[in-house]
Every structure is written in structure tokens, then in C-alpha cells.
Amino acid sequence: MIRSIKFWVGLTILSIFIFSSFGFALFYDSDVRQVQMLYDDDKNLIGGAPFEPSLMFPLGTDPLGYDISQKVLQGAKFTLLAVIAIGVFRVLFSFIVAIPFAFYLPEKIRRGLDQLLSSFYFIPLTIIAVFILSPILSEQLSAEGEEFFLYTFTERIGLEVIILTFLVVPLLGSMIGNMMASLLKEEFIEGARLLGASRWRIFTKHVIPHMLPKLVIVWCQQCVQVLIIFTHLGYFKLFFGGTDMDFNPMMADPPKSLSNEWSGLVGDYYIQIHANPYIALGPIIMFGIAIYAFQLIGEGFQHHLQTRHYKKEKRDRMSRKQNLVDEPKLSFDFMHKRGA
Amino acid sequence: MRIIKKLFMQLFLTIISIILISGLPELIMNKNVTMYFQKIKVVLFDVIHLNEMTYMNQGKQRLFLDDIWSPYLYSLTILFGALAIAFCMAQLLTWCTLIMPMFIRRAVKNILTFLESLPDLLVFALVQMAIVLIFKKTGILVSNVASLGAEDRIYIVPIVCLMILPFVYFYKMMILLSEEELGKSYVEMSLAKGMRRIYVLIVHVTRNTSEGIFHFSKSVLWFMISNLLLVEVIFNIHGITHYMYSDFRPEMLAACLILLVIPFFLLYALFEWTIIRLSRRGELI
Numbered sequence: 001m002i003r004s005i006k007f008w009v010g011l012t013i014l015s016i017f018i019f020s021s022f023g024f025a026l027f028y029d030s031d032v033r034q035v036q037m038l039y040d041d042d043k044n045l046i047g048g049a050p051f052e053p054s055l056m057f058p059l060g061t062d063p064l065g066y067d068i069s070q071k072v073l074q075g076a077k078f079t080l081l082a083v084i085a086i087g088v089f090r091v092l093f094s095f096i097v098a099i100p101f102a103f104y105l106p107e108k109i110r111r112g113l114d115q116l117l118s119s120f121y122f123i124p125l126t127i128i129a130v131f132i133l134s135p136i137l138s139e140q141l142s143a144e145g146e147e148f149f150l151y152t153f154t155e156r157i158g159l160e161v162i163i164l165t166f167l168v169v170p171l172l173g174s175m176i177g178n179m180m181a182s183l184l185k186e187e188f189i190e191g192a193r194l195l196g197a198s199r200w201r202i203f204t205k206h207v208i209p210h211m212l213p214k215l216v217i218v219w220c221q222q223c224v225q226v227l228i229i230f231t232h233l234g235y236f237k238l239f240f241g242g243t244d245m246d247f248n249p250m251m252a253d254p255p256k257s258l259s260n261e262w263s264g265l266v267g268d269y270y271i272q273i274h275a276n277p278y279i280a281l282g283p284i285i286m287f288g289i290a291i292y293a294f295q296l297i298g299e300g301f302q303h304h305l306q307t308r309h310y311k312k313e314k315r316d317r318m319s320r321k322q323n324l325v326d327e328p329k330l331s332f333d334f335m336h337k338r339g340a
Numbered sequence: 341m342r343i344i345k346k347l348f349m350q351l352f353l354t355i356i357s358i359i360l361i362s363g364l365p366e367l368i369m370n371k372n373v374t375m376y377f378q379k380i381k382v383v384l385f386d387v388i389h390l391n392e393m394t395y396m397n398q399g400k401q402r403l404f405l406d407d408i409w410s411p412y413l414y415s416l417t418i419l420f421g422a423l424a425i426a427f428c429m430a431q432l433l434t435w436c437t438l439i440m441p442m443f444i445r446r447a448v449k450n451i452l453t454f455l456e457s458l459p460d461l462l463v464f465a466l467v468q469m470a471i472v473l474i475f476k477k478t479g480i481l482v483s484n485v486a487s488l489g490a491e492d493r494i495y496i497v498p499i500v501c502l503m504i505l506p507f508v509y510f511y512k513m514m515i516l517l518s519e520e521e522l523g524k525s526y527v528e529m530s531l532a533k534g535m536r537r538i539y540v541l542i543v544h545v546t547r548n549t550s551e552g553i554f555h556f557s558k559s560v561l562w563f564m565i566s567n568l569l570l571v572e573v574i575f576n577i578h579g580i581t582h583y584m585y586s587d588f589r590p591e592m593l594a595a596c597l598i599l600l601v602i603p604f605f606l607l608y609a610l611f612e613w614t615i616i617r618l619s620r621r622g623e624l625i
Contacts (some may be wrong), residue, residue: 115346119354121558122601126566127581128361131593135369152370159368224457231461232570266461277469285460292457299453 003307013293014080020321021077024070032074032260036065050276055100059282062269068282071260075248078261079230080290082161082240087223091215094172102184103199110181117174125167125225126232132163137238149242156242164226176211176218184209213305220298227291231284235270237257243267262286343616347609354605355598359383362594375438379590386591393595395587404595408583412599414493415579419568421495422502423561429503430510438518438541445515452512456505460567464501464574471497498571505567506560513556517549551615561604 002008009223035057038047053060101110115322136159139147151159183189184207192202225320230240240261265283362383367376386393393404437448475481484494521527524543530540569581584596 112346115350116353118558119350119357121562122354122565122605123358123361123597124562124565124569127569127584127593127597130569130585131362131588131590132364133370134588135365146367228459231459232566235461235570236573270461270465273465274472277465281462281465284459284465287459288457288462291459292454295453295457 001305002273004300004303005204006296007304010293010296010298010300013289017290018080021073021075021080024073025077025325029099032070033067034065035061035067040265050279052276053278053282060276060278063276068265068269068279069263072262072283072286075260075262075265076286078259079263081288082157082261083223083230086161086164086226087219090168090172090226091176091219093165093169095175095211095215097169098180099203101173102180103203107205110177114174117170120171126229128167129164129229130236130238133233133238134236136160136163137233137241138243153241157240160240164229168222168225172218172222176215179214179334180207180211182340183207189267213301214257216301217298220294220301223294224291224298225289225327227294230263231266231287234266237267239264240268243270246336259298343613351602351605354601355387358597358601359387359594362590362597366590368413383591383594387594387598390595393591395583395589395592404592408580408596408599411578412584413581415568415572415581416601416603417500417578418495418502418571418579419564421499423506423557423564425499426503426507426510426560427557430507430514433511434514434518435538435541435546437515438522438545439538445519449512449515452508452515455508456512458505460505460570463504464571467497467501467504468574494575494577498561498575498577501575502564502567506564509560509563510553510557514549514553517552518545521545521548536621554611554615565600 021045025292035051037045038051040046050063050065051057051061057067059072061067062071069099101113105113136151136156139149141147149156184202189202189206192206233239240263241259243264262283266287269283272282359380363376363380366379367373370376391403391405394401395404395407426506437445471482474575482496518541522541527540529544530544531537540607568579569585571577572579572582580596580600584593
């Protein structure tokens with residue numbers, strides 16, 4: 001059982017987001033309320049959209065009167081599940097790549113390969129992602145004046161997940177590979193080898209139990225990174241699942257997110273930063289909360305790993321201390337003590 | 341000699357991977373592998389003949405290299421400035437924090453975890469809003485919130501925006517590494533010999549954590565180059581990534597990224613070389 005408060009707080013925040021989002025879809029059919037004008041009891045107009053954050057609208061409304069907090073609630077499940085999935089894929093594929101890297105390559109080649117792969121440190125992910133994803137996610141305008149996507153909805157999501165996954169596999173793979181290689185140099189592995197354990201046995205009985213907790217922490221870091229990339233992509237109007245562009249030459253609507261997922265909300269509302277800062281900040285703050293939740297999970301888990309044997313040890317030390325106090329009495333005693 | 345050879349291999353591979361990646365949008369758009377390789381060939385040709393590469397500026401064909409130097413240097417100033425300031429401030433504050441009592445350190449670490457999770461876009465937005473707010477309240481314009489064109493250069497705002505998060509990352513990493521280092525026996529030994537805590541901290545602990553920080557700074561830089569694009573687009577700064585973003589051709593992407601990567605690559609190679617030499621010398625003694 002994990003006894004870290006941080007871990008449970010983080011996990012609770014995330015699960016509240018996801019479950020309430022599903023609940024909203026299930027019970028209210030994800031119906032975002034729209035309030036364009038607000039009257040008091042005597043039918044006097046007291047305000048019009050956009051509204052500032054208040055008890056009625058926790059995050060305010062956008063200029064069309066849609067409640068942003070409900071939009072955020074509707075989009076939470078898409079964003080967070082996508083982030084979790086991409087994080088899992090990243091760690092999983094990197095782990096698979098890392099296995100031959102650590103087990104079969106000789107030390108010299110591995111170090112050389114590691115050096116070569118570190119060249120990926122100089123290729124900034126956001127820039128590449130913006131360039132690669134923009135033909136996939138933006139709606140295009142054909143010669144006949146029709147708006148179309150190059151790929152279907154599922155293809156777009158699939159491609160985005162694949163691209164965001166494989167862009168980091170070289171770096172992450174070499175990182176996990178190095179972790180695994182240093183694990184393989186430990187003495188107990190040597191011992192297991194001497195006792196005749198096969199590679200498969202060492203892998204399943206020693207490497208996997210040691211690597212899994214570390215991979216959980218790496219997963220948290222990756223999720224944070226994916227969330228940050230989502231905000232960036234949102235700013236560049238590349239929304240998860242596709243951007244609905246309006247090519248109308250007269251008064252074109254701003255690019256719209258298809259599902260109210262969070263990066264879409266960031267992209268939609270960031271432009272309002274000077275006029276209605278609260279509207280623009282709301283979705284970004286939600287991203288901040290999600291990132292904080294993942295950080296808390298990671299830190300809490302790490303704390304758990306460092307202290308999971310702590311209580312036992314403490315008791316041991318205490319009992320040993322008592323033994324130490326007891327023992328001298330048995331062997332010998334100072335004369336003056338006895339006299340007093 | 342071997343190090344130089346290795347470095348060239350690494351640089352070569354970086355450039356190759358940039359070129360291969362820059363062709364990917366073409367592959368996705370046309371779903372055609374041969375087109376992709378043709379595009380790669382074009383990009384490769386353009387990168388090799390960089391001095392003949394052209395781009396469109398206000399409807400006119402212009403030589404790429406003629407125009408890129410000044411925005412390139414401008415971007416580099418912002419990046420280097422932000423990196424240097426973030427690093428120095430983090431180092432100073434680390435020293436200050438580590439002579440503080442334990443409960444302050446723990447509080448600082450918790451605050452840092454919180455700050456670490458601020459999305460960069462939120463930081464930029466808050467900086468923008470803060471400047472407007474200060475201007476509204478006091479009438480003092482700290483700095484322009486956006487640059488007005490290619491001639492107008494703003495430095496303070498982009499550097500501040502770029503440095504806040506790297507500063508937090510460095511600060512946290514330095515505290516963690518130094519605390520680990522402080523638990524080692526040589527620190528106890530030197531304290532027992534009567535050396536001042538601050539002396540041990542500045543001279544020995546900092547030197548021993550520097551290698552870890554150096555490796556960590558690579559990922560910070562990686563993050564900063566991505567942020568540079570955002571900062572330049574948000575504040576309408578005509579730096580190198582602005583060219584990259586407004587042109588949006590694979591050739592342009594490859595050329596700009598390669599230009600951006602080379603100085604940092606050389607800098608890191610230099611650092612790595614000195615660190616290896618220093619640690620070797622330590623081993624020999």
C-alpha cells in the first residue's frame with residue numbers, strides 16, 4: 001500500500017477530472033449550457049456574454065455565452081485519456097527498444113550508440129510536432145472550395161498518438177536502456193548468473209521487478225511533457241482530433257476544436273488574453289492542475305519507493321538498540337554502577 | 341583526435357535526422373514514399389548549397405543567408421541570455437537555500453514542485469498581463485509587450501519569459517543533487533576539519549554536482565528551443581523561428597534548425613571536453 005499523501009492527492013485530482021467528465025457525458029449528454037443575456041428577478045438586463053468568473057460560471061463564459069467550465073468538463077476525458085495513453089505508449093515502446101539495447105549490445109557499441117542518440121537532444125519536439133502535425137490536423141480547402149480533412153477522425157487521432165510517441169522513443173529508449181544496463185551490472189545479477197539463471201529468467205525475475213517502479217516515475221514525467229506539448233499545439237491551432245477551420249472569406253469563424261478538448265480551448269481563447277484574461281487563462285490553468293497532479297503522483301511514488309522499507313528498518317534499529325543496552329549487562333558491569 | 345571524430349559523427353547524425361524529419365510533412369500530405377525521398381533530396385541539396393537558397397519575402401525572391409544573420413543573432417542572444425541568467429540565478433539561490441535550516445528547504449522544494457508544473461503558456465500569459473497591469477496602475481511601461489516589426493527589438497520580455505521555467509528546473513535539480521552530495525562522507529570530513537559550510541558548498545559540492553547539472557541542462561535547452569518558437573510567435577518577434585514558422589517549407593525548417601543547433605552543439609562539445617579532461621585529471625591524481 002502506498003502511504004504517500006502526495007500520490008493519492010494527485011491520483012484523486014486526475015480521477016475526479018476523468019470520472020466527472022464521463023458522468024457529465026452520461027447524465028447530461030455533455031450538453032454545454034449557453035447563456036447570452038442575464039436578467040435579474042425583475043427582468044432587467046444585468047449582463048451579457050462574456051461573463052467573468054463567478055459562482056454561477058466558475059470559469060466564466062466565452063463571447064458566445066458557452067459556459068467554459070462545462071466545456072472544460074466535457075473535454076477533460078479526451079485530453080487526459082489521450083495524455084495517459086501517449087505516456088503509456090512512450091514508456092512501453094522505449095522499454096521494448098531498450099531490452100536489446102541493454103542485453104545484447106556490447107558495452108562499447110552501446111556507449112557509442114548512446115552518444116549518437118543524444119543528438120536528438122538538439123531537435124526541439126514542439127517545432128517538429130507543429131510541422132508534422134499541421135497537415136494532419138488542420139482542415140484543408142480543396143480547389144472546389146470544399147473543406148476537408150486528409151484523414152478520417154480515427155486516423156487523425158491514431159497518427160497524432162503515433163507521432164507524439166515515436167518522436168521521443170530514441171531519447172527515452174536510450175535512457176531506459178542505460179538504466180537497465182546499470183542494473184545488469186549489479187552484484188545480485190552476477191550472482192543469479194553464476195547460479196545458472198538464463199537471460200529470460202534474469203529479465204523476468206530481476207529486471208522487470210526493479211524497472212517497473214522506475215518506469216512509473218518516467219511515465220509521470222512523460223505525461224507532463226505530453227500535456228505541455230498539447231498546450232503548445234493548442235496555441236498553434238492544432239487540436240487533438242483535428243481543427244475545424246472556417247475558410248469563409250467574409251467574417252470567418254475562428255478555428256474550432258471538434259470535441260472541446262483542452263488544447264482546443266487553449267487555442268480558441270488565448271487570443272482573448274488582453275480583452276478578457278479570465279477566459280484565456282481558465283483552460284491553461286486546468287492544464288496546470290493536471291500537470292501538478294502528474295507531478296504529485298510521480299513525487300509521491302518516488303517517496304514511497306524510498307521509504308517503503310523504512311518502518312521495518314526503524315523497528316529493527318530500535319530493537320537492536322535495546323539489545324545493545326541489554327547486552328553489556330550480561331557480559332560485564334561497571335563496579336561503581338552496581339554500587340550505586 | 342578521437343573525440344573530434346566522434347563529435348563530427350554526432351553533428352552529422354543530428355543534421356541527417358533533422359533533414360529526415362523535415363521531409364515527414366510531405367510524406368503525410370501525399371501518402372507517397374517516393375515523393376518523400378524526392379523531397380529529402382531537394383532539402384539535402386538546399387542545405388548543402390545553403391548560400392544559394394532563396395525564400396519569398398513580400399512577394400520577392402530573396403537570398404536566405406543575406407536576411408537570416410541578424411534575426412539569427414537576435415534569437416541566439418535571447419536564448420543564451422535566458423539560459424545564462426537562469427543558470428546563474430539558480431546557482432546563487434541554491435547556495436543561499438542550502439545554508440538555511442531544514443524546514444525552509446522543504447518548503448522551498450514544495451514551492452518549486454508547484455512552480456514546475458506551471459505550463460509555459462501560462463507563464464507567458466501572466467508576464468504579458470503583469471506588464472499591462474503595471475502600466476495601467478503606474479504608467480510605467482516596463483517593456484513593450486510585442487515587437488512591432490523586424491526593426492523593433494525587444495529584449496527584456498522574451499528573456500524573462502524564457503528564463504522563468506528553466507530557472508525553476510535548474511534550481512530544483514541543483515538542490516536535489518547538492519543535498520545528495522551533502523550526505524557524502526567527504527563533506528562530513530571537511531566540516532569536521534573545521535572548514536566553513538559555505539566554503540565546502542561553493543567549492544566542493546558545486547564542483548561535484550556540475551557534471552550532473554551539465555547533463556540536465558541539455559534537456560532544459562531542448563525545452564527552451566521549443567519555447568523560443570512560442571515566445572517569438574506570441575510577442576511577434578522576428579527571430580529565426582519566426583522565419584521558420586511563417587515560411588513553413590521543409591527546406592526552411594531544416595536550414596533554420598541546423599543553424600540553431602550548431603552553436604549549442606559546439607558549446608556543449610566544449611563543455612563536455614573540459615569536463616572529461618577535468619575528471620580524468622582527478623582520477624590520475
